[in-house]
Every structure is written in structure tokens, then in C-alpha cells.
Amino acid sequence: MTRIPKSHPRYRSLVTREALVAAHRQGVVVLEGLIAHGRGEAWDYLLGEESSAPALVAERAAAAFLLTAKRPVISVNGNVAALAAKEVASLAAAVRARVEVNLFHRTDARVRKITKSLRDAGATDVLGSRPDARIPGLDSERARCHRQGIYAADVVLVPLEDGDRAEALARMGKVVISVDLNPLSRTSRTATVPIVDELTRALPNIERFVFELRMDSVETARVRRDYDRARNLAAVYAFLRWRLAEIVRATKAPPRRRKKARPRKG
Numbered sequence: 001m002t003r004i005p006k007s008h009p010r011y012r013s014l015v016t017r018e019a020l021v022a023a024h025r026q027g028v029v030v031l032e033g034l035i036a037h038g039r040g041e042a043w044d045y046l047l048g049e050e051s052s053a054p055a056l057v058a059e060r061a062a063a064a065f066l067l068t069a070k071r072p073v074i075s076v077n078g079n080v081a082a083l084a085a086k087e088v089a090s091l092a093a094a095v096r097a098r099v100e101v102n103l104f105h106r107t108d109a110r111v112r113k114i115t116k117s118l119r120d121a122g123a124t125d126v127l128g129s130r131p132d133a134r135i136p137g138l139d140s141e142r143a144r145c146h147r148q149g150i151y152a153a154d155v156v157l158v159p160l161e162d163g164d165r166a167e168a169l170a171r172m173g174k175v176v177i178s179v180d181l182n183p184l185s186r187t188s189r190t191a192t193v194p195i196v197d198e199l200t201r202a203l204p205n206i207e208r209f210v211f212e213l214r215m216d217s218v219e220t221a222r223v224r225r226d227y228d229r230a231r232n233l234a235a236v237y238a239f240l241r242w243r244l245a246e247i248v249r250a251t252k253a254p255p256r257r258r259k260k261a262r263p264r265k266g
């Protein structure tokens with residue numbers, strides 16, 4: 001692994017990149033996952049690398065849906081396991097969700113490795129190795145799922161999803177919560193609760209809201225009722241427009257003149 005100096009201005013970003021490359025070498029992340037990460041990072045630059053106000057609203061709604069779910073499931077792929085296995089395990093425990101490994105580039109060896117990494121991170125109820133059902137209307141390997149897991153779930157959290165499955169799950173009548181930095185992706189446009197935020201920020205935020213809401217069923221019901229996906233996505237687009245305008249303004253701002261040094265008296 002390349003040693004990244006702590007003083008590097010993009011330290012965190014470079015360490016994450018190295019972690020994904022290492023996970024690829026271990027057979028957890030596919031090459032396509034590295035491309036997906038680069039796309040995500042480009043969006044995160046535009047979004048300012050912070051959870052925006054609309055993202056926080058969607059994360060609070062996600063917490064309310066997960067808390068009131070009867071059979072919540074968190075779906076995990078290679079990138080999610082490499083970036084956030086601990087966060088997945090912790091959120092699953094907080095909302096009593098099952099975790100299911102579901103891969104686009106599915107091989108039994110990858111499912112085994114990802115399952116192990118989730119268990120090592122503390123997840124206790126991990127499905128994925130023996131799929132016995134199919135998501136209707138989906139031809140890819142991601143259709144294969146567990147009857148007691150994703151198939152029967154009423155609420156499914158699908159981070160870094162592909163649009164086809166998000167659509168198919170929504171057609172099955174499930175509440176689909178996505179985490180995708182691309183607000184224009186088909187996933188973001190189809191999910192019931194699209195969260196436009198970075199995965200390692202989004203999962204702890206959701207968990208924080210779970211702890212905040214779990215003793216307050218009235219507020220939880222209100223958050224569910226008042227959440228408006230179209231309005232929230234519109235707020236994300238407006239935020240993006242504002243960010244771009246700020247960038248343009250900062251670029252156009254005239255360089256600050258240096259004050260002339262006053263001649264010293266005496």
C-alpha cells in the first residue's frame with residue numbers, strides 16, 4: 001500500500017482510495033467498483049463533501065422508515081463492505097435489520113469474503129450465500145435474493161445501487177431507501193427515499209436520527225408523513241445550483257490587494 005503523508009490536503013480521500021484498491025486485491029471490490037467510486041467522488045466535490053441540509057432531511061426520514069419497518073433489510077455490495085462494514089453492522093443492530101449481501105458481479109467467492117468482512121465488523125444476521133428467490137422483472141444476478149431477506153422485506157436500504165434493481169424493488173411495493181451521491185441517477189430518481197450523500201457520512205447520520213427518534217413514536221410518524229421525495233430532490237438540485245454559483249462567485253472575485261506597508265516613523 002502506498003504511504004499517504006498525513007499532511008496531504010486530500011489525506012482522507014487518498015486513504016479511502018487506497019483502502020478500495022486493497023479491497024479489490026482481496027477480491028471484495030470489483031474493478032467496476034473503483035470506477036463507481038470515482039464517479040461518486042466527483043459528485044461529492046460538487047456537493048462540498050458535507051451532508052447537505054436536504055440530505056439530512058432524507059436521512060431523518062430514512063431513520064423513521066427503518067424504525068417503523070416490520071422486516072427491514074440492508075443490502076450490501078463490494079464497495080459498501082469495503083467502505084462501511086462497521087457502520088452497516090451498527091445500523092443493523094440499531095434498527096434490528098437483517099443484512100443481505102447482494103452483488104451485481106456475483107461470484108460465490110465474493111459473497112463469502114463480503115459475508116466474512118461483515119461478520120468481522122460485528123454483523124450477526126448476514127444473508128446472501130444461499131439465495132432462494134428472485135426479484136421479478138430483473139435479469140441480472142442482483143435478482144437472486146433470500147426469501148426471508150430482501151424478498152420479504154418491507155423496507156430495504158440499498159447503498160450504491162444500480163437503477164434497475166431500485167426500480168424492481170419499488171415495483172414490488174417496498175420502501176426503497178437509496179444512498180447515491182449522483183442526484184440524477186436512475187436510483188435516486190426511483191427510490192422512495194433517495195439520500196444524496198456519501199455513504200460513510202449517511203449511515204452514521206441515519207443511526208444518529210434512529211437514536212433521536214426511537215423514543216418518540218409521534219415525531220417518527222410525523223417525519224414519515226411529512227417527507228416529500230419530490231420536494232427533497234428539488235432541494236438537492238437547488239443546493240447544487242447554489243454550490244455552483246458560489247464556486248463561480250469565488251472564481252470571479254478580484255484578488256485582494258496587498259496593503260502597502262506604511263513607512264515607519266523615526
Ligand code: PTJ
Nearest residue numbers: 032033036039040077078103104105160180181182198199
Ligand atoms: O459489488 P458489486 O458487484 O455489486 O458492484 C458494485 C458496483 C458499485 C460496481 C455496482 O453497484 C455499480 O456498478 O454501481 P453503479 O451503477 O456504478 O452506481 C454506483 C453509484 O454510487 C454511482 O451513482 C456513484 O456516484 C455512487 N457512489 C459511489 N461511491 C459512493 C457513491 N454514493 C455514495 N457514497 C459513495 N461512497
